[in-house]
Amino acid sequence: MVIEQYEVRKSYRQNEILRKSFNELASGIFGINFEDWYKNGYWTDKYNPYSIVTENKVVANVSVNKMEFISNGKSVKYLQLGTVMTDKKYRNMGFIKTIMQEIEKDYYDIVDGIYLFANDSVLQFYPKFGYKKSTEYQYSKVISNKFNEVGMARDKQARQIQMNNKEEWSLFEKAIENSVNNCAFEMKNNKELIMFYVTQFMKNNVYYVENESAYVIAENNEDELFLHNIFSGKIVNVDSIVEAFGYDISKVVLGFTPLINQGYQVEKLCKDNTTLFLKGKGFDLFEEKEYIFPTLSHA
Incomplete structure (x- = not known):
């Protein structure tokens, strides 16, 4: 029996092997590829995949997006989580939970809040990490x-x-x-x-x-x-x-x-198969102000 070894890898965009594997997984699940974005010089450390890797293959991922917004004339710093995906062969193994814990360990105390857009199949998952459903306008x-x-x-x-x-x-x-x-x-x-x-x-x-x-x-x-x-x-x-x-x-x-x-x-705003989840004090006025995350800020 072969026992696979798994590790969390991050900040690897310049690693051609891992980047290729990440793109293959993203293409297979979402139909998107980040290679041109990388080659054109727009993939910076503001977008950082946190991935479970085994034998140089990306099998699960949650990407961290460092975000800054101007709200009420003040700058607020958020994390947006996106590109959440797991290879079919490796699902139900707790990999996304492991990644989420690693992200919170790295960032939770240095940002004003964390948010993400989730599909209907995982609405019960994110509240386990303290995320709350919210509404955009x-x-x-x-x-x-x-x-x-x-x-x-x-x-x-x-x-x-x-x-x-x-x-x-x-x-x-x-x-x-x-x-x-x-x-x-x-x-x-x-x-x-x-x-x-x-x-x-x-x-x-x-x-x-x-x-x-x-x-x-x-x-x-x-x-x-x-x-x-x-x-x-x-x-x-x-x-x-x-x-x-x-x-x-x-x-x-x-x-x-x-x-x-x-x-x-x-x-x-009601979107099919999309729910906004927020975590952190930086969102205290989000619904009261009747905000929407700009559509071009979705990652």
């Missing part, structure tokens, strides 16, 4: 001014940016770095995570609105606009951003908490 607005004064549909002023080369990436990175807070609860100092999105899944969702000097990440679904985030050197008028996508837009949904919520409908 989403903001939307019906747009009534579909036509201008002379009854003509307005041309779209939002210019789509093709995020397919490093020159465009560099310009966008600078916009992120120099942006003011356009959200009431905004992720800061993590351009790497945003670049994960716009260099892969959301290459076609980056726009530039010249009259606001703002980069916008948005999904335009016929008459509904989903705004993921806005990056600009000044606080922008969200209504002006929406108008730049044309007067055929009849509704805007925000993937962030607006600075000014007047005029918005606020609803509890």
